[in-house]
Amino acid sequence: MGSIIIALPRQETARKIKEILLRHGFGDTIAVSTAAAALQEIGRLSHGIVISGTKLPDMDYTDLLDCLPRYFDLLLLDTTQNVSHRRQPGLVAVTMPVKAYEFIDTVNMMLQNLDRQVVKRKDNKPKRTEKEENYIRNAKYVLMERNHMTEEEAFRYIQKSSMDTGRNMVETAQMILTLIYNEI
Template sequence: MLSIIVAFPKIDDAKSIKNTLIKNGFEVNSTCTTGAQVISITDQLDGGIVISGYRLSDMYYNELNNYLPKGFEMLLIASPTKLAESKESNIVCLKMPLKINDLLNTLQMMTYNYTRRKRKEKQKGRTEEEKAAINKAKQVLMVRNNMTEEEAHRYIQKNSMDSGINMVEMAEMILNLL
């Protein structure tokens, strides 16, 4: 599950952003004022987004970003001059003064990308038997319906999404029907 952590040097700023996010349907795990707190919390979580100011009481955003475990992304909120200094390519940035719609849209985009990436990682974790079932179903579709491999793959993928079951189950259904 996606975890959101808000980290700003002033706890009131962090709570304000947290409340805004909660009002708009996001679940915020924690608010922090130091990088050490963020690191301690992220070490216990699977992955997510850290929304951070430019400088926390014990470290700058780029130091914090270097300490974040794999699976975490950073959203930096800072003044335009501080953002101009930022040379990190893997950090999403928003300039101050913060517009709520910009924050919500950016977080929504980051959430979408996070879930998409997690889904791809999960797909890569298929067993050999599951991969074999999908490949066999593709072969059957290719022979019976005169499809290319790509068309057969899309067919299985689309039908699995439309019916709300995973691709392995859809492949097994195709094999059982044909």
């Protein structure tokens, strides 16, 4: 099941929401007070939801929503007047105060939807050949040696470069190897 990040500036409110979630079996729950901290946590996770209000100390919810990766959705806690105006992909809004059972049902629905998307993505993902795996492994090794990265940092660098350029990881690894060997 996906992870839950509670991003609220008031730690007392975040603590209460976390307690409700934990009581209902949502164990992978993290509470943070800024959007930057939420995004940092997201970097470690595969998929999940971020529970937030409209304003965080460092970012508005619309900016946070724009920064979320593909397999993360935002559950916005807002007033009754504003919820009807919040229509964006990847956003679910609930009115405050919210009944606990409605809140839990919404969180459960969102996580189940994301879980299905992740499973579908894994099922459709073509398997790499040994040659393709070697390109990625060699590119990681070169990045680790030349740039003093850990294996995880090198992998994340290749992965992020791949997403930024719209290429798959094998093409990105080949590009890194080509650039480095052309320098020699």
